[in-house]
């Protein structure tokens with residue numbers, strides 16, 4: 001695994017005449033927690049889709065876990081984990097069935113899967129709920145479970161697209177403890193969020209406006225260079241001039 005987990009150079013996606021992602025360039029270091037911020041419509045999901053092999057770039061370069069995003073998307077998919085607020089678990093399956101289903105998708109042996117059950121249930125404190133349908137669980141638990149399942153196959157990089165949307169502050173805090181733990185274990189975390197307090201927890205933060213990255217640095221440095229008290233102030237300052245955003 002190279003020291004640079006994710007790299008992009010002038011990565012661009014156009015939909016017809018509209019440029020959703022406009023020549024973005026950045027490096028994410030191995031084990032880093034990298035916050036990918038931007039207002040609604042700024043281009044975050046489109047960028048993530050290109051990095052995870054779900055969408056072909058119009059132009060520019062990128063590599064994830066040492067693999068080229070143009071030609072090696074299948075190799076990338078095996079090395080990454082992914083979860084989002086919209087795409088997570090099957091509500092009509094139980095906790096156990098979801099773990100078993102995704103274990104199968106990731107090609108884990110029965111033996112490994114058995115050891116993973118206990119590990120996951122311990123981690124998300126769901127021992128008593130193993131036979132409950134996921135749809136009956138509170139959203140925060142569901143999201144913590146989805147994150148653990150995204151790590152089932154021990155990926156080197158995990159993409160989290162608004163993982164804590166709509167989750168209460170205490171559970172969000174617990175979710176971030178799980179993110180720190182993954183990062184300590186060497187997993188690179190690429191995370192989008194609308195919660196500015198969460199941006200402060202990242203090692204570095206990039207802020208996207210109208211498809212371009214307008215700022216990228218550690219939270220401390222961003223606040224210093226914008227003479228701002230919080231990342232929220234930096235964000236508002238940058239997003240003020242946005243044209244494409246719908247939020």
Ligand SMILES: Nc1ncnc2c1ncn2[C@@H]1O[C@H](COP(=O)(O)OP(=O)(O)OP(=O)(O)O)[C@@H](O)[C@H]1O
Nearest residue numbers: 015018020038039040041042043044045046047244
């Ligand atoms: N398949 C598509 N065809 C045309 N336009 C698209 C397509 N996908 C995204 N867009 C447009 O590209 C822009 C960026 O969308 P994207 O979903 O990447 O934004 P985002 O930053 O992830 O926003 P959100 O926070 O709402 O998810 C938006 O204006 C969106 O309407």
